[in-house]
Amino acid sequence: MKGVLIVNLGSPESPTPEAVKPYLEEFLMDKRVIDLPYWLRALIVKGIILRTRPEKSAAAYQKIWWDEGSPLIVISERTVQKIKPQVEIPVALAMRYGQPSLKKGLTELYQKGVTEVLLLPMYPQYAMATTETIEVLAQELVGKYFVGMKLEFFPPFYNKQGYIDSLAAVMQQGIEGFDYDHLLFSYHGVPERHIKKTDPTKSHKKIIDGEYCCQPDTPPAEKCYRTHCFETTRLVAEKLQLNPDKYSISFQSRLGMDKWLEPFTSDRVEELAKNGVKKIAVVTPAFVADCIETLEEIEMEAGKSFKENGGEVFKMIPCLNDEEIWVNTLSDWINDWTKK
Numbered sequence: 001m002k003g004v005l006i007v008n009l010g011s012p013e014s015p016t017p018e019a020v021k022p023y024l025e026e027f028l029m030d031k032r033v034i035d036l037p038y039w040l041r042a043l044i045v046k047g048i049i050l051r052t053r054p055e056k057s058a059a060a061y062q063k064i065w066w067d068e069g070s071p072l073i074v075i076s077e078r079t080v081q082k083i084k085p086q087v088e089i090p091v092a093l094a095m096r097y098g099q100p101s102l103k104k105g106l107t108e109l110y111q112k113g114v115t116e117v118l119l120l121p122m123y124p125q126y127a128m129a130t131t132e133t134i135e136v137l138a139q140e141l142v143g144k145y146f147v148g149m150k151l152e153f154f155p156p157f158y159n160k161q162g163y164i165d166s167l168a169a170v171m172q173q174g175i176e177g178f179d180y181d182h183l184l185f186s187y188h189g190v191p192e193r194h195i196k197k198t199d200p201t202k203s204h205k206k207i208i209d210g211e212y213c214c215q216p217d218t219p220p221a222e223k224c225y226r227t228h229c230f231e232t233t234r235l236v237a238e239k240l241q242l243n244p245d246k247y248s249i250s251f252q253s254r255l256g257m258d259k260w261l262e263p264f265t266s267d268r269v270e271e272l273a274k275n276g277v278k279k280i281a282v283v284t285p286a287f288v289a290d291c292i293e294t295l296e297e298i299e300m301e302a303g304k305s306f307k308e309n310g311g312e313v314f315k316m317i318p319c320l321n322d323e324e325i326w327v328n329t330l331s332d333w334i335n336d337w338t339k340k
């Protein structure tokens with residue numbers, strides 16, 4: 001029997017430093033997130049980051065936490081609950097870090113008699129720190145605990161019609177009646193090195209601000225996070241007929257000293273405000289569910305910076321969350337795979 005495992009990143013159990021610390025440790029000790037030799041990663045994560053960050057992150061989580069729990073988890077659960085009646089096969093939810101774990105999700109499907117699993121990571125754009133780490137761990141778990149189970153990976157959906165249509169619909173709703181001066185597409189950042197590592201052709205070009213590094217639909221672009229972000233933006237801008245002078249791309253949530261994708265959202269928001277932009281709308285298409293990165297870093301922190309630098313209205317466009325159009329899209333994808 002077929003079944004689907006929907007996977008997202010995960011959150012701490014609660015917004016306290018005690019709960020945030022093991023979550024961050026599991027996350028940042030992943031060699032596909034901080035891709036350094038073990039000893040150096042351990043030195044940086046355990047010796048430096050985990051000494052101060054749990055306290056800071058817990059304070060940020062407290063600002064966005066809901067009565068039912070972490071927004072990311074609650075929204076993911078709601079989405080899965082809405083998908084279930086629309087499909088004919090078992091659907092389970094798992095998180096790469098924290099609970100419900102990937103092993104738990106696979107066990108749930110296994111106990112229902114599922115022998116063929118479609119792994120559906122909730123990341124539109126492929127990245128080593130997100131999609132790849134989920135695929136590798138799922139493969140390992142199947143080999144170890146679920147022998148005979150067949151795994152199939154849903155490809156990154158950054159350019160897939162259903163995703164673009166859902167994003168466009170949510171954006172349209174978000175900017176309805178709002179005469180913005182600028183619309184910022186803020187994607188999660190990654191170190192430039194990650195993009196070079198995932199290039200199957202190992203021929204990645206130098207990255208130049210504002211220009212495509214890879215030609216879409218060519219082998220180097222297959223797993224190029226940056227090209228996927230550019231393509232999502234292009235397709236949704238085309239669909240919404242956005243004025244090219246009124247939108248731009250930036251990358252948020254940089255961690256550490258490496259060279260990360262630029263421009264940084266924090267710099268861009270400040271620069272736009274200083275350059276006279278009074279009304280800004282921000283959309284975060286790398287996240288399908290609202291989370292600390294959208295609710296705290298963008299809506300609260302970037303919003304504050306925008307106003308401190310002369311901006312007046314900061315409009316955060318929500319993620320796809322459990323919107324009907326997105327739930328229908330996911331259900332259609334699952335139903336198409338079921339019939340294959």
Ligand SMILES: C=CC1=C(C)c2cc3[nH]c(cc4nc(cc5[nH]c(cc1n2)c(C)c5CCC(=O)O)C(CCC(=O)O)=C4C)c(C)c3C=C
Pocket residue numbers: 009010011012024032033034053057070072123127129130188189190191253255286287290291292293
């Ligand atoms: C959307 C895709 C994501 C990419 C790419 C990504 C890369 C990446 N992230 C970190 C470090 C952190 N990310 C954190 C939170 C977080 N990241 C994503 C998504 C991507 N990360 C999500 C959905 C979330 C939210 C989780 C939630 O509970 O709401 C955090 C934890 C929060 C904090 O302490 O700031 C860290 C740390 C790295 C290093 C990285 C690429 C190398």
Ligand SMILES: [Fe+2]
Pocket residue numbers: 188253
């Ligand atoms: Fe992240």
